[in-house]
Amino acid sequence: MKYPQLASFPELLSQLSEFDAIIDVRSPSEFAEDHIPGAINCPVLDDQERIRVGTMYKQVNAFEAKKVGAALVAKNIASHLEQHFLDKPREWKPLIYCWRGGNRSGSMAHILAKIGWPVVQLDGGYKNYRQHVNTSLPELAKKVQWRVVCGTTGSGKSRLLGALTEIGAQVLDLEQLAEHRGSVLGYLPSQPQPTQKMFESRIWEVLSTFDFEQVVFVESESKKVGNLRVPDSIIEGMRASPCIALELVLEERVALLMEDYAHFVSDPAALNLQLDCLLSLHGKERIESWKNLALQAQMPTLVAQLLELHYDPAYRRSIDKNFTEMPGAVKLFQSGIQDADFTATANAILN
Known part of the structure; x- marks a missing residue:
């Protein structure tokens, strides 16, 4: 040759x-x-x-x-x-x-x-x-049998996806591929997001490895993860697929978020800059009170208020509007936030 x-x-x-x-x-x-x-x-x-x-x-x-x-x-x-x-x-x-x-x-x-x-x-x-990539990505997405992991912010959806991956399940972790946690406070300070094209290449690479006879687990994302847009073919498939509702008590949700957002816990000034993004939704008075909680190192109180007053209502609106199969979701109560706890939940899902 x-x-x-x-x-x-x-x-x-x-x-x-x-x-x-x-x-x-x-x-x-x-x-x-x-x-x-x-x-x-x-x-x-x-x-x-x-x-x-x-x-x-x-x-x-x-x-x-x-x-x-x-x-x-x-x-x-x-x-x-x-x-x-x-x-x-x-x-x-x-x-x-x-x-x-x-x-x-x-x-x-x-x-x-x-x-x-x-x-x-x-x-x-x-x-x-x-x-x-542009041609095959929608074709691959249509073949996937999605199982959508839903749950309020801090319920451990990303950790559950990680546990599912560890025990051999097929997972598309969009937040991991986008290097962003998907919320207004979700940017990772040491990890700039990839370009849109790179994000799509990463999704294509993962989907290309899947056995389409088996289900694929994915988190209930919105259309954008940080600055990146999730391909329409994936969003459409997810939103019409069976859901798994993950539930965790408020105290443990707060503890989990304190771990996952340790960079904000240790840097209240950086957190307060991000809180300004919520000004139009919550008004100056509430934002100032949240900023004071951060500066006074009252992070558990601040996180609980953010969940109850911002994230939980936004989550419910989004789920009710976009995920048509949520009313019939399988409900799973997550007991504890240690790795072993999420592994147990992952095994329960597969078994």
Whole structure:
């Protein structure tokens, strides 16, 4: 077989695990926005170099731009060879792609193939992969037998999903994939959210591994998780599916949230900045009283009030409006908030 070989993403889908490396040669900013799951970034032009060459194309001419671009690409490929590939054996098989499967991936694929590696270049590049995700994600979502875990804020839905995963159940944890806890106070300070495209890639990757003869557990999310939009096909499927209602007493809900939101417990000023987002819903007087509770280290009282006056009413409105199967939900009372307690509930669900 002649290398480098060209292949489209749908053709390669069942063979991805056979590649020893998936190499994305686009610039770091392109890679950060989204990439094929498991890919590594070996840019043949970095962000500044790409701008430089692109500007020459527009302001000078294509010939001059190609000369400069070729020199940069050759230098960068040589660097990647020295840093990453010199120890690879003859049978090492990489998949290489860029934006459209053109010059950038072609240059890397040509050199690696000349060395003797069985290189495959992704025909159509990242654009081809992205089209596949956009097309197949709704198709995958329609095959899923959803079981929707419902419950008021602090009832431990995310912990239950984690426990279900640990005992081998199929779980789509949208908040984990979105790196956000789904509420107005749900951002994680040390974890910026992925881009919308990356979020969709992560969902596609998880759904692609599922056995559609088995049920999939998911949390009763709204249409957005932080700044990210849950794909319509998933929302529509969830909202028409059987529900599991998880219940936990108020005191333990408060204790659970104090653990999960420890970054706010230790930083009342940061919490108070977020509370301003609720000003239009609760008015200045109530928000100020909540801020004072935070500053006075009365966090259990503040959390209880937030649950009773904000989160619980909002949850009930959302569930009543959006989840048509909730009236027939299986009700489960969660006893305790330790890992073993959630494992027991997860086993009860599966058994």
